[in-house]
Amino acid sequence: MAVVESEGAEPGQNAAATPKLTKAAMVRWGTLTLLALAALIAFVDRINISSALAVEPFKQHFALSNLDRGWVNSAFFWSYALCQIPMGWIVDRYGVKRPYAICFTVWCVASAAIGLMQALWGLVAMRLIIGAAEAIVVPATYRWIRNNFHPNESGTAVGFYSLGSKFGPAIGAPLAAWLIDNSSWQWMFVITGVAGLTWLVPWLWLAKNDLPSSEELAAKKKSASVISFGSILASPLVWGTLVVNFCYNYFTFFCMTWMPSYLVEQRGLSLSQMGLYTFYSFTGIAIVALVAGWTADKLIKRGGDPIVVRKVFVVSGFAIACTVLLGARAETVETALFWNVVSLSGLGLTTANNLALCSLTLIPAPIVGQVKGFQNVATALAGIVAPLMTGWLLHASGSYVAPMTLIFGFLVLGAATVLLVLRPEWAPKIPQATPTSTPS
Template sequence: MTTSSSHATPPRIRRGQTLSLVLLVVCGVINYMDRATLSVANEFIRADLGLSQLEMGVLLSAFSWSYALCQLPVGALVDRIGPRWLLGTGLVVWSLAQAAGGLAATFGYFVIARIALGIGEAPQFPSAARVVSNWFPPLARGTPTGIYNSASPLGIALAPLLLAPLIAASSWHWAFFATGALGLLMAVVWLVLYRDPVRAQLNAAERAYLQLDQASEGAPGSSFAAWRALFRHRATWGMMLGFFGSVYLNWVYLTWLPGYLRTARHMDLKSAGLVASIPFLCGFAGALIAGWASDRVARSAASPLAGRRNAVVAGMLGMVAFTIPAALVESNVAAVACISVVIFLANASSACAWSLATVAAPPSRIASLGAIQNFGGFLGGALAPVLTGYIAQTWSFVPALLTGAAIAFLGAMSYLFLVVRPIPEDH
């Protein structure tokens, strides 16, 4: 196979790559700011609507369940319809749902709005995986995957910085209205500017760079039978179970870090809020660095799949290794330093996992496999806050964190021993 390093990037392809990544990062930042708005406005919403901690827990988890379940059909839809219209439609749906959250006056209405938000946001990452596979050759997909994945921790870090002053100056309702309006504006921008490369219009140099050949053009498309056939391969199950472990441990920190710092580490509210932002800034760097590094690992590995899989496994084992001292050390500084490394590696392994999907899947089902992997991940993300809260309340945060480390270790082993060869294209 001709490697991408043998060809300079054609100018028209380079322009398409740059525009696509800028649009994906902006969409991703808005996506995660919308998810985080409820957490930023948590105490104001609870006071205004008179919600109990249990009701707030249900409200926080409602998004994850609908988001996870929608991953199964949405990946196949992205492969069939294309990322332009699926992500554009998703932007409209999730932005309207976000704005509707600002109108909530009852618990039940708010739950419905959060469920709708999860449905609307489901196409974001499967669409991004499809965009990267459309515009980049296999050995150059790690860097762009890391770039669009960096939007996740960046959106989480920006949410309190941008939304807290808005809430203080007006009310929590306006945080939902403003982010909803921003998403609707971005939907227009995305639909107007983004286009997939049109194969019939590519010249020889562009086709060679993207490594398009006759075999890839004979793909059977994304029928239900083709989607279902993915589950006959152990690589699919390895990626689904593996991402469950990765996202589970990541969401332990994502949902419980401020509470952990206040309860177990005895920090005051102001200090805990400031300190909790540090690991997610590290996560932003982790996604960027991992994408770049995984491309280099993939080029020197026995195969693109082995290189990207090994990068995921290494990142997850690092998460496990640093979670153990984070749970056990007495020093708050040392604990936060370890947690920062964990979040760095969590976002790094996530970026590598999405780039793995682009080389493990057959060309016609890249978004489908990425979405199935993400389904497994967000089952872990939905379970993590509930199980962590139960263990911490029953015993302490120490066994809760160690449980997360054990689940992540099993996930790493799933990647290592089940994802051993790419899934072939069925003709």
């Protein structure tokens, strides 16, 4: 279309370039929108198990105890963690378009197949498959954002993408609850899994084939060897980003895996009411994340120090999220629900700015992919630990106060780490090229 429109224009005419730029921008934002929608579908397929675990027919079908529910919730993250670094290598070697399409198909089919499982081992196997396939989401998305957006726009781009990862739980919980109420938990899995496959049509049509050339692969291999693996592991800043990512995601994964059961079992909500308040909480964090990322980008463009600006947002988000403890100890349902929404929504100040700070701003460009792989493992570790610790503490104490007090502790640790450890002078250093001496 752009070629046809520019044929009648004179050389050098600005109007001739405008359609091309407009089309490029549309494709860029259209592809980012599809990546956000894919994340939304992925998180729907993650959280629907949490809604099922809150209803008696599902628990009785698989004879699940509280400890069992913790293991089922964490199964996804075992394979998710193991496949993070391999998936990062795959998208660097084969691009984003085709690997993403294959993995997307696998996780949708596996999610639908949960509705057909009769034994606990089958349920766990499907969750492991979903985790392995969804491991492509983050490395693929960050590779695409890094290649298509200026670093000063990273907060907005990541915030926009984060809409999908936050609206997924917001939509997934009430949708799963409605489907269970109006059909069964079996049909809920089948419908949500199969419906997601429709995303493949616009993805295969719009996303460009970004298979890297042999020259690009050689350049990447050369740049990746600039900093040794040992230098990365020796950096206090890198370890600090792992702690921050773990602390942030511990809270979000608690909300994704145990919030439905908490609202039904401890606060006495019906399944439909649970879905509604889960929607409010995750919608809050999605909107705040986008606005906070955009605002930080604007402040940076006006001369603000990128590290200082993003740190202020990240620490503020952790501080507001600490109100989760007020919700845990609230005596009335209304007060508990209020702080439930406020704490998770407030964490949205951290979301996009933490990702931009820890994965782009503070990390040297040649090793962003390697460090992001480590960070993704820390994120997945939070997904493993949060469901298991919650199940164990619930089993031991009989109340959700203990699990939510632990969340408070991790939020404080995350804020302290941002302030004390995320210092640019502690980042891995790129060795300076040594000039070769010429003989006299």
